[in-house]
Amino acid sequence: MQLISGIPLIYYIYLSAAMFSIGALGVMIRRNAIIMFMCIELMLNAVNLLMVAFSSYMGDNSAQVFVFFIMAVAAAEVAVGLAILIMIYRNANTSDTEVLNQLKF
Amino acid sequence: MEQLVKLIPLFPLISFALIGLLNRRLTKTHAAIFACTGVLLSFIDSVLIFVSQSSHFHPVEVSIFDWISAGNFKASFSFLLDPLSSIFLLVITGVGFLIHVFSIGYMKDDDGFRRFFAYLNLFIFFMLVLVLGNNFLVMFIGWEGVGFCSFMLIGFWFKDQKNNDAAKKAFVMNRVGDLGFLIAMCLIFFTFGTLNYTQLFQPGFMSQFSFDATTITIITVCLFIGAMGKSAQIPLYTWLPDAMAGPTPVSALIHAATMVTAGIYMVARTNVLFSMSPDTMQLVAIIGTATALLGASIGLFQNDIKKVLAYSTVSQLGLMFLALGLGAYTAAVFHVVTHAFFKALLFLGSGSVIHSMGGEQDIRKMGGLKKHMPVTYTTFLIGTIAISGIPPLAGFFSKDQILSEALSHNPTLFVLGMLVSLMTAFYMFRLFFLTFHGKFRGTHEQEHHLHESPFTMTMPLVVLSVFAAFAGFIGFPHALGEKLGIHNWFDHYLEPVLGKTASHLSLSTELTMMGVTTALVVIVILIARHFYVTKATLPMAENVERPAVQKVIYNKYFIDEFYYNFITRPLDALSAFLQNFFDNKIVNGLVNGFGQVVVKGGAFVRQLQSGNINAYAITFVIAVILIFSIFIF
Numbered sequence: 001m002q003l004i005s006g007i008p009l010i011y012y013i014y015l016s017a018a019m020f021s022i023g024a025l026g027v028m029i030r031r032n033a034i035i036m037f038m039c040i041e042l043m044l045n046a047v048n049l050l051m052v053a054f055s056s057y058m059g060d061n062s063a064q065v066f067v068f069f070i071m072a073v074a075a076a077e078v079a080v081g082l083a084i085l086i087m088i089y090r091n092a093n094t095s096d097t098e099v100l101n102q103l104k105f
Numbered sequence: 106m107e108q109l110v111k112l113i114p115l116f117p118l119i120s121f122a123l124i125g126l127l128n129r130r131l132t133k134t135h136a137a138i139f140a141c142t143g144v145l146l147s148f149i150d151s152v153l154i155f156v157s158q159s160s161h162f163h164p165v166e167v168s169i170f171d172w173i174s175a176g177n178f179k180a181s182f183s184f185l186l187d188p189l190s191s192i193f194l195l196v197i198t199g200v201g202f203l204i205h206v207f208s209i210g211y212m213k214d215d216d217g218f219r220r221f222f223a224y225l226n227l228f229i230f231f232m233l234v235l236v237l238g239n240n241f242l243v244m245f246i247g248w249e250g251v252g253f254c255s256f257m258l259i260g261f262w263f264k265d266q267k268n269n270d271a272a273k274k275a276f277v278m279n280r281v282g283d284l285g286f287l288i289a290m291c292l293i294f295f296t297f298g299t300l301n302y303t304q305l306f307q308p309g310f311m312s313q314f315s316f317d318a319t320t321i322t323i324i325t326v327c328l329f330i331g332a333m334g335k336s337a338q339i340p341l342y343t344w345l346p347d348a349m350a351g352p353t354p355v356s357a358l359i360h361a362a363t364m365v366t367a368g369i370y371m372v373a374r375t376n377v378l379f380s381m382s383p384d385t386m387q388l389v390a391i392i393g394t395a396t397a398l399l400g401a402s403i404g405l406f407q408n409d410i411k412k413v414l415a416y417s418t419v420s421q422l423g424l425m426f427l428a429l430g431l432g433a434y435t436a437a438v439f440h441v442v443t444h445a446f447f448k449a450l451l452f453l454g455s456g457s458v459i460h461s462m463g464g465e466q467d468i469r470k471m472g473g474l475k476k477h478m479p480v481t482y483t484t485f486l487i488g489t490i491a492i493s494g495i496p497p498l499a500g501f502f503s504k505d506q507i508l509s510e511a512l513s514h515n516p517t518l519f520v521l522g523m524l525v526s527l528m529t530a531f532y533m534f535r536l537f538f539l540t541f542h543g544k545f546r547g548t549h550e551q552e553h554h555l556h557e558s559p560f561t562m563t564m565p566l567v568v569l570s571v572f573a574a575f576a577g578f579i580g581f582p583h584a585l586g587e588k589l590g591i592h593n594w595f596d597h598y599l600e601p602v603l604g605k606t607a608s609h610l611s612l613s614t615e616l617t618m619m620g621v622t623t624a625l626v627v628i629v630i631l632i633a634r635h636f637y638v639t640k641a642t643l644p645m646a647e648n649v650e651r652p653a654v655q656k657v658i659y660n661k662y663f664i665d666e667f668y669y670n671f672i673t674r675p676l677d678a679l680s681a682f683l684q685n686f687f688d689n690k691i692v693n694g695l696v697n698g699f700g701q702v703v704v705k706g707g708a709f710v711r712q713l714q715s716g717n718i719n720a721y722a723i724t725f726v727i728a729v730i731l732i733f734s735i736f737i738f
Contacts, residue, residue, distance in 0.1 A: 027722045036718070101716030 012053035019046035033085055033095040037078075044074055107167045109154050110186050113194060114233040116146040121226035124219050133218045137209045140222035144205050144229055148198035155191050162188050162601060166239055166303060173242070177298065185239035185302055189602040192438065193236040193370055196445045200362045201229050203565035207453050208354040210562035211460055221261060221352065228254035232363050236370060240300040241290045244371070248286065248335065251364045252279045258359060259351040271350035278344040282334015286371075289327035293378075296320055306377045318382065325378050325385035328371065329392075336368025336422050339396045343665055345419055349411040353456030356411060361418050361452050362445040369425050369441050373434045376603055380432060390430025394521050397423030399662070401528035405535075406659045408644050409466045410455045413536045417492065418448060420525060424507055427522060433510035434603040435596050439580045440507060442595075443499035446576050447491040450569035451533075454485035457558040457566065458540060462551055468536060469644055473545040477555040480563040482541050484570040489537045491573040493530035493626055496619070502577030505619060509582070509610050512618060523622065530626045531633050538637035539644070546643075582619075584612040 019042055026039030048067050055063030089095050120143025124136050131139070164187040172182040205225060212218050228251060235247025253276075260272030294300055296316050304310060332338070337345035348360045359365070372379060372389070379385060400420030407413045421444050428437035459466055461478060475482045491498040494505070504526055511519040545552050557563065580595035596605075610618070636642050645651060651659055660666075 024726055028719060028726060031719065097718045100718075104714045104716030 009053060009057045012049065016046045016050040016053070019043070019049070031097050033088070033097055033100070036097070037081055037085065041074070041078065044070075106154070106157070106165055109150055110165060110167045110184050110237070111169065113147050113150050113154075113198075114230050114237065116143045116150070117226040117229040117233070119143060121223050121230060124226065125223040128219050128223075131219060133213075136219040136222050137205075140226050141202065141205045141209070143226055144198055144202045147229070147233065148195075148202050151191070151194040151198050154186065155195060158186075158191065162191075162598075164303070164601075178294065180240055180242045180300055182243055183239040183301075184237040184243075186237070187602050188599050189370075189373060189438070190236045192442065192599070194233065196442055197229065197232050197236065197363050200445050200449050200569070201225075201232075201358060203568055204354050204358040204362070204449060204453065207357075207456065207562050207565040208352075210559045211354055211456055212352065215352075217261065221258075224254055224257050224261070225354075225358065228258070228359060228364070232367075235367055239302055241293065241302075242300055244374075245286065245290065248331075248367065248371075249283065251359070251367065252276065252283070252335070255279075255348070255355075255359050255364055258355040259348045261351050261355065265350075268350040271344075271347040275344040275348050278341050279334045282331045282341055285327040285330025285334070289324050289331065292320065292324045292327065296324070302374065311377075311381075321378060322382045322384050325375070325382045326388065328375055328378070329385060329389055332368030332371050332426075333392070334368075335371075336365050336426070337396075337419050338368070338392050338423065338426060339399060342396060342400070342419050343661075343668065346412055346415040346661075349409075349415050353411065353452060353459060356415070357449045357452030357456065360415065361448040365418065365422060366425070366441045366445070369422070369429065369437055372426075372429045373438055373603060376434045379429070380604075386430050386432060388430070390427050390515075390518060393423045393426025393428075393430055394518055394525075395423070396420070397427060397525040398521060399423075401525045401532070402658055403661050404532040405528060406644070406655060407532075408469055410458065410468050410471075410536065410540065411452075411466055413468075413532055414448070414451055414455060417451075417529060417533065420529060421448065421492075424504070424522060424525060427518060428507040428510060431510045431514045431518070433507065435580075435599050436503065436506040436510055438599060438603065439595050440503035442579075443491070443503040443573070443576050446569055447488045447498075447500055447573040450484060450488040450566060450573050451492065453562070453566055453569065454481050454488060457481040457562055458485075460558055460562070461555050462547065463554050465547060465551060468539040469646070470547040470551075471540045471545070472543040472547075473541070474555065475541040478557045480557055480566060484563075484566040485537065485541065487570040488573055489533045492533055493630065494526050495623060495626060497574075497577065499573050499575070499577035501623075502580050502582065505582060505622070506580060508622065509615055509618060512614070513610055523625070526622065527625055527629050530629045534630050534633040535637055538633060542638050543641050582615060584610055584615040585619075588612060 023039040023041075023043030023046060026042070027036050030036050030039065048070055051063050051070075052067055055061065055067075085095060088100065092100060094100070120139045123139050124131060164185065166183060166185055168181050168183040170182050171179070173180045205222070208221065208225065212221050215221065231247045231250025231254060233247070235244055235251060238244040238247060256272050256276040259275050260269045262268050290300065293305070297305055297311060297314055299305055334341045345360060345365065349356050351360070379389070397420045400416045400418075400423055404413050404416035404420060407416060421440070425437040425440050425444070428434075428440065457478065458471065458474060458481060461474070461481075462471065465471070487498065491500040494501045496502075508519060508522050508526070511522045545555075578591075581589075581591045581593050583593055583596075585591075586593050650656075657663065
């Protein structure tokens with residue numbers, strides 16, 4: 001606890017921004033659906049991290065409770081997302097989004 | 106009384122609805138019973154009204170409902186019963202009923218039996234509305250309605266394209282006339298502010314308005330154009346002979362006895378307006394005389410039994426317009442009545458002949474039908490004598506009245522009218538002799554098939570021939586009547602509406618005229634007898650080269666060809682131009698242009714939807730960045 005509060009808030013913000021940017025870039029340029037999925041998780045957790053950091057800084061614990069909820073929901077979301085991905089893989093035999101471009105005009 | 110008037114047009118409408126809606130669910134017998142009962146009830150109703158009003162006529166106005174009320178324009182759906190409409194009611198329902206009965210036998214084997222009776226009933230309904238209407242708009246409903254029924258019935262056998270063409274011709278020509286009627290209606294409203302007869306023709310009503318003589322002339326000429334279309338006058342007469350494509354009872358009812366006299370009725374109804382414009386009267390008289398001459402001369406050389414009668418109708422209508430043009434409205438209406446009887450009789454007689462001949466209409470292939478069809482023969486003879494104008498049959502009295510009016514107004518018109526009646530006598534007896542006398546000239550099977558028509562067909566013939574023989578006495582000539590103490594009931598009856606007949610000839614002039622006319626007619630008949638009975642000459646076959654004059658007349662003065670080349674073809678060319686240029690290029694171009702813009706735009710925009718998730722994500726992120734940067738800066 002001491003260690004965490006010893007680190008200034010600005011570093012948390014830097015880290016979180018970096019994680020979010022990496023996630024966003026990954027979603028934009030990677031073609032593997034699983035990697036893209038992981039990048040989305042990265043973005044989500046960057047936001048979580050930021051939220052916890054601010055909560056600690058403000059001395060208000062309710063945000064930390066929020067984050068627990070978000071993680072629970074995210075777990076459910078991951079389960080659904082991965083299930084969809086597996087089904088796609090079974091049908092198309094690939095998870096490459098270059099190939100999975102049938103949903104258009 | 107009011108209720109009775111309302112019922113008159115209602116009966117045929119109900120029977121029309123019944124037959125039209127139930128159609129195949131009715132047996133032919135039931136359909137025929139409904140149709141005839143509908144008209145018979147109307148007839149009884151008309152007779153009741155006529156009898157109850159006969160001593161002293163009170164014009165009855167019956168308002169059914171307020172129809173249009175917009176600003177100062179008001180038109181109610183109302184009926185007017187006065188001596189004029191009462192006479193027409195009797196003729197329409199009476200002759201109409203007989204023709205309905207005739208049709209039962211004539212149309213017995215036709216597939217469209219029920220449809221036929223439905224149309225006939227609808228026609229009677231519209232005709233009754235036409236003569237009963239108390240303003241121009243209600244008359245116009247009837248006017249258009251009878252035109253429509255005429256169209257449907259001319260094209261009744263629609264599987265033959267020729268009939269459809271005839272139907273379209275009739276409809277289009279009538280529309281030309283209708284336009285005149287419409288314009289006249291608008292002008293009357295703008296000038297006098299009402300379309301109501303009782304109001305408009307009230308003595309002293311029109312003098313409240315300021316208008317000049319030209320307005321009245323334009324109004325009456327436009328009305329007359331309407332009458333031209335409906336009553337087949339030059340230049341709109343060519344549809345009537347073609348209208349013979351319909352079944353024969355239709356020709357008898359619509360194209361001889363009733364609908365074509367609507368024009369006469371309209372002019373008689375608006376006689377107050379016509380009397381105010383001497384120029385129009387002159388025009389009416391001239392057109393009428395010209396049409397009478399034209400029709401009669403074409404009739405001389407026709408070989409189709411119905412065509413002869415059709416041209417005879419055109420010619421007789423011309424005589425009626427001559428009378429109207431002379432201001433002798435009563436004489437014209439009188440001729441309408443007698444003409445309805447003998448022309449319906451002649452048409453039904455020809456129907457009976459055609460029925461017996463198995464559809465043959467060419468008189469060159471008939472002959473000697475006298476011994477096979479005694480009833481038709483006798484009644485047809487009565488009709489022929491009546492139309493030729495031999496006393497004491499009906500046609501004599503009405504024609505005599507018209508001729509004596511012509512004599513006292515304008516000797517030239519009298520001579521021409523006389524010529525028309527002589528030609529009428531000639532072509533009618535030519536038709537009669539060729540059909541009923543001499544040897545049979547048709548095929549062997551036809552001769553074997555010859556038979557007298559059934560009772561439903563001969564009964565109307567007999568009844569009509571009684572009227573054709575005696576109806577003339579209701580309008581006994583004035584001068585002679587005064588001497589003998591016989592009253593001219595018809596003139597007196599119509600006096601409240603049509604005014605007093607202007608001129609009376611002296612007794613000696615009238616007697617001389619009658620004597621000369623009758624003598625000439627008899628001579629003409631003897632000439633016809635000499636040609637077609639004694640010498641048994643036959644009209645030339647179709648492909649023989651005719652002498653120049655006869656060729657022109659035989660081909661109906663090439664009027665149809667003239668219309669085709671100078672009116673139809675330019676119009677066709679104009680339509681083709683409008684279709685190819687205006688419609689295809691401009692209108693279609695505009696509409697298709699809009700479509701093309703949307704299609705092309707869509708084709709461009711749809712490329713944005715590539716199906717590639719990465720591309721979407723990039724767009725998404727860029728958009729979010731843009732939105733945030735807008736908020737921040």
